[in-house]
């Protein structure tokens with residue numbers, strides 16, 4: 226794991242129940258449900274699944290009286306399941322009315338997301354924004370002021386476009402729109418502070434859907450305030466495109482210390498679990514060496530030396546097994562998230578990589594003797610052979626976890642989170 230910790234941009238600390246967001250804390254992974262919030266049972270189940278996958282906060286849409294009327298029940302159901310993950314309410318056009326009509330909803334949420342671009346126009350819009358902010362302050366809730374490219378405050382955009390046209394050195398319309406995003410977030414935050422919401426209750430975001438734009442906007446936004454930033458590429462897309470685009474944008478910013486909580490906005494493939502966005506968020510942070518969440522499997526890509534699929538299946542099964550076990554292991558075996566397992570396809574790099582991992586297996590390549598040496602802490606422990614290699618290897622992993630991360634284990638609690646430095 227890298228020891229070059231990026232220096233985090235210095236921010237206020239925002240407390241959201243037991244989760245702290247800001248430069249003194251690790252970067253927090255959050256996600257959003259895609260259930261109908263009015264379906265309290267279904268929404269609570271999905272929040273639990275997201276939480277079990279490692280989502281440290283979960284956002285739900287609160288878009289109608291039917292949805293707002295179920296938020297307190299969702300919180301209760303989660304508490305009954307032993308799930309204390311903070312809930313964030315995503316409000317748009319009618320947020321102030323819903324908070325007014327459903328005080329239980331206002332209380333049950335831990336944070337409100339407000340989009341200044343669609344609370345309404347003019348005096349009416351200002352009043353609605355003020356009501357939501359005052360409600361947050363009254364209930365001691367945090368707020369994310371979330372500006373979005375697709376729903377930018379049009380009156381602000383027009384005002385800035387007009388001023389640009391009248392200036393001696395006009396910027397390109399694209400530059401003005403990016404500036405408008407940032408100004409919308411900063412002006413809204415200042416309004417919230419003027420309305421009585423403390424600065425350490427405010428998180429900002431300015432989401433766009435193009436990688437270079439996101440990097441530019443967040444660098445600029447980050448340099449102009451001390452609010453923690455919620456980072457994410459909006460409408461990232463589906464499958465590998467969404468993952469790659471999100472990773473490309475977030476990795477650059479996180480490496481510069483920008484970003485205090487992340488959400489990966491993947492469009493789920495039909496039938497794929499919602500939890501994929503949590504896994505991707507965790508893997509970005511873990512592969513960058515910023516946090517550890519789940520034991521990682523190092524696997525070679527395979528080549529002409531591995532003509533069977535045995536090693537691909539073993540690498541997949543082990544990663545899946547490790548991730549599934551984390552629901553229980555997280556509490557039972559502190560530090561296990563930094564375990565490193567290697568699954569290699571042949572003798573060329575297999576023994577070497579296996580020795581470097583905590584546990585490694587080097588499978589036989591084509592034409593090699595059908596045996597698989599297993600290395601534990603750099604030493605050859607056993608050689609597996611036959612059809613039951615996968616199960617025998619998983620038993621070795623389980624035993625290693627129990628002896629090294631269980632009570633009295635040498636690696637227990639040795640959580641390798643790189644210390645966070647604030648500039």
Ligand code: SF4
Pocket residue numbers: 525526527528529530531569570571572573574575590
């Ligand atoms: S370790 Fe062996 S099987 Fe894997 S990529 Fe290298 S040469 Fe190919």
